[in-house]
Amino acid sequence: MKYLFTCFIIIIYNPFAFCQEGADDLLIDLSESFADEENSSIDFELLSEEIDLLAKTKIELNRATIDDLLRIPGMSQLAADNIVTHRSLYGTYLSLYELKCVEGISPSELEKIKPYVYISEQKKKGLAQRLHNQEQNLHCRYDRTLESKRGYQTSDSTLQSPYLGDPNHYYLKYKVRFDDLFSLGFSGEKDAGEPVWRGEQKVFDFQSAFLQINNIGPFKRICIGDYKANFGQGLVIGTSSIIGKSNDVLNSLQRNRGLFPYTSIGETGYLRGGGATLAWKRLEASCFYSNHAIDANLSQEGHITSFKTDGLHRTENELDKKGGTREEIIGANLSYASSRVKLGCTFLSYHYGDTLHPAEKAYNRYKLSQTDNHWNGGIDYALYIKRIYLFGEIATDKNKGTALLNGCRLFPSSRAGFLILYRRYSPEYQANYANGFAENSRIENEEGLYVGSEFKPIKRMILSLYADAYTFPWMKYSTSRPHSSGYDYLGYLSLSCGKKVSAYLKFKEKRKEKDQSGEQGTTEEKKRILRCGVRCKRWENLELQTIAEGNCYQAKNVSTTYGWIAAQDLSFPIEPLRLKMSLRYTYFHTPEYENRIYLYEKDILHVFSIPCHYGIGHKGCINMQCDFTSAITFYIKYGVTFYTDGREKIGSGNEEIKGSKTSAGKILVRFKF
Secondary structure, eight states: OHHHHHHHHHHHHOOOOOOOOTHHHHHHHHHHHTTTOTTOOOOHHHHHHHHHHHHHHOEETTTOOHHHHTTSTTOOHHHHHHHHHHHHHHOSOSSGGGGGGSTTOOHHHHHHHGGGEEOOSSSSOOHHHHHHOEEEEEEEEEEEESSOOGGGOTTOTTOSSOOSSOSOEEEEEEEEEETTTEEEEEEEEEOTTOOSSBTTBOSOSEEEEEEEEEEETTEEEEEEEEEEEEOTTSSSOBSSOOOSOOSSTTOOSOOOOEEEEOOSOOSSSOEEEEEEEEEETTEEEEEEEEEEEEOEEEOTTSOEEEEOOSOOOOSHHHHHHTTOEEEEEEEEEEEEEOSSEEEEEEEEEEEEEEEEOOOOOGGGTTSOOSEEEEEEEEEEEEEEETTEEEEEEEEEETTOOEEEEEEEEEEEETTEEEEEEEEEEOTTOOOTTOOOSOSSSSSSSEEEEEEEEEEOOSTTEEEEEEEEEEEESSOBTTBOSTTEEEEEEEEEEEEEETTTEEEEEEEEEEEEEEEOTTSSSEEEEEEEEEEEEEEEEEETTEEEEEEEEEEEEEETTEEEEEEEEEEEEEEEEEGGGTEEEEEEEEEEEEOSGGGOEEOOBOOSTTOOBOOEEOEEEEEEEEEEEEEOSSSEEEEEEEEEEEEOSOOSEESOGGGOEESSEEEEEEEEEEEEO
């Protein structure tokens, strides 16, 4: 109980913290919520840009469907349903403040909704008006680690594969948008260590471009260039989503967004080609095509042994894998949607330029092998019945494997909600672009039951609980026996005292089976996490936040180990200089790797940092935002970490830094036209 006591002492010592409002607050909560979910696939950069765009384009409240409203950050299924139901019963909204009369919409929730919705007396914007509202953005970012890493020290004769480029990382992103009519953009990035002007390698190692056109004739959306696709519950294709177990226990689901442009700088998980969605009354049909080179590990015979997904091309070996094969994808979706019923079917076929031959490991028994093509198909549904929401998807593939997900969300009152999810993904089911609810990082070899509940026993108090039990029919990486199992559960209590003070307490336990190191058989691992904090806006221009977390790790034949961390934030503006500053100090004590802690920390615009804290030491960060003019904004971050556990080096291999200190700086300049 030592780590629990330490956390409470820290909170009592400094009970002042501040939680930002609006989209930033939501993204911070999401980042912290998913920090301990190592298999989470959320692209926070893309999500941040989507929320920023939604705040600019907004949703017309009197024409919005439930799916439209669910695009709003933090919007619950019950709230969206009640807004649409209220409109159908009492007529169109005349003011946003009428939402106060909607059941389940509190004043605080109304403030969160208002930035993303509007009411218009004009039925439909004309083409000239849609072309008139123009906005352009140019982002230029530069960052690097200030200490020299081993990979850049070419004089080291023991290093066989040094980095070919300099330690600078930079990117450029340009976007132009004409209201909701169309948008286009370009992105280019070079990672640290990647070469410049070497063969086909020019200024940027990665380039991306997109064009999106909306609501032209029968076309609801046209995407050209790089884009993503989400349909159903993601069992066939779900390349971007808010999925997983988090503090928001009732909203751990796929949000069906169809086709949308890819604006991030991640080098995997996107489609490159084109697609279109046609809408006719309640029917929508989407077709899309993708064909581009992807990174792959190839055997001497030219077969694909695995795909390379980190996007790094710093050494000769990594460059040899760049664009190692081609991937061609053809997909389609047909859906029907009324106010209470949704039905859809999705098909996806992909073909590779080489034959797949994964490593001959027992856990790879059901992986795609001896083939260069595959397909997936699925049927999804959703049904609204008053306060009950039923949904699910069933999918199959070329191997005749199956994937099934069914769920029910129930709201007996505005103060209570429940979610039940059952999933069964056979080991034979293989879907390279699936991204649904799962404990594994892939939709395969898993069966589980998730139960979540949320209660509001008194005003401004929320109690969230979930439990998830799962089993893996076949072997998996690091678990060499079939039918292994695990569970995890969470309790999250939050209390708000007006706009200035709030507190939260989170407890989570996770159990799983894992191979014993150097021994035969598996062992059971348990990890318990406690995080607590008090948030408050103390003065008009001073914001503080305290976060503390402790954990406990247990395993057979291993002594129990503990880890803990404490972080203090301080933010304040300097009005004469148009400057906003944010400071953070962190102390972490996680001497064992199993006790490592992932903790969100503030970063520059559209960049989300959730670093791993392992060891014993101190970390300090400073963030500055300077509005130089109304069109030019500077973002600067500097962070430094000092280890006090006696180590003489940080990292390993090419990333090794001599000494016990590491620091990094980031600069971003945003131009708005």
